[in-house]
Amino acid sequence: MIISGIQKFTLLDFPGKIACIIFTGGCNYRCGFCHNPEFVLPEELAKISKNFIPEEVVFNFLKERQGMLQGVVITGGEPTIMPDLEAFIMKVRALGFAVKLDSNGNRPEVLRSLIEKKLVDYIAMDFKTSLPEYQKLVGKWADREKLQESIDMLKDGNVDYEFRSTLIREIHTPEILQAMSETLEGANRLYLQTFRNGITLHPDFKNYHPFSSDEMEDIAKLFRTTISEVFVRGE
Ligand code: SF4
Numbered sequence: 001m002i003i004s005g006i007q008k009f010t011l012l013d014f015p016g017k018i019a020c021i022i023f024t025g026g027c028n029y030r031c032g033f034c035h036n037p038e039f040v041l042p043e044e045l046a047k048i049s050k051n052f053i054p055e056e057v058v059f060n061f062l063k064e065r066q067g068m069l070q071g072v073v074i075t076g077g078e079p080t081i082m083p084d085l086e087a088f089i090m091k092v093r094a095l096g097f098a099v100k101l102d103s104n105g106n107r108p109e110v111l112r113s114l115i116e117k118k119l120v121d122y123i124a125m126d127f128k129t130s131l132p133e134y135q136k137l138v139g140k141w142a143d144r145e146k147l148q149e150s151i152d153m154l155k156d157g158n159v160d161y162e163f164r165s166t167l168i169r170e171i172h173t174p175e176i177l178q179a180m181s182e183t184l185e186g187a188n189r190l191y192l193q194t195f196r197n198g199i200t201l202h203p204d205f206k207n208y209h210p211f212s213s214d215e216m217e218d219i220a221k222l223f224r225t226t227i228s229e230v231f232v233r234g235e
Pocket residue numbers: 027028029030031033034035036040076077078104138
């Protein structure tokens with residue numbers, strides 16, 4: 001695993017658990033609004049490669065935190081592109097930690113294997129825009145069929161999950177929001193996240209804007225017509 005960082009403590013990122021966060025390096029998308037380009041672009045990753053954290057260091061840290069932390073969040077970048085993700089998770093679980101995985105959903109085969117083997121307790125999947133608009137927003141690597149497969153798999157309910165969508169005024173038109181709510185129909189839980197236009201992978205996105213709090217609440221009402229629980233949170 002390429003481990004680009006550890007956050008040693010979080011009460012916010014794993015519902016109901018005191019956890020730490022492990023960041024993997026590299027991603028199969030290029031979302032213009034991405035706030036972590038240093039964990040995504042190969043040329044940026046190369047610059048911080050000397051700071052990658054050896055697995056041994058991670059597992060020594062986890063052993064020291066047994067009994068204090070309950071869970072480990074694995075995020076990216078995109079963790080499902082790591083060929084040894086499953087083996088890594090097995091080692092984390094063997095230490096007694098619950099595992100939450102963050103994913104963009106483009107590799108449903110990895111999610112399926114982890115769910116079937118009961119290796120993850122919670123999956124948070126980004127749902128970034130309507131499926132026909134995906135490639136425009138995240139790049140040519142987005143695979144509409146695979147995304148739909150991941151969405152359907154989570155909706156099947158064999159693992160606890162949430163979808164999360166970061167909303168941008170210039171991107172998420174009423175038509176796109178309506179299409180997104182229809183695709184997620186029947187899902188349990190969606191978090192709508194407010195866009196921040198500080199550090200972004202593509203410079204154009206620095207000039208894009210978040211919706212206001214009132215607008216986010218109105219959008220949440222739209223999604224509540226198809227999804228059981230919809231929350232708004234700042235990114
Ligand atoms: S926002 Fe997530 S999926 Fe998109 S490029 Fe960044 S790390 Fe990858």
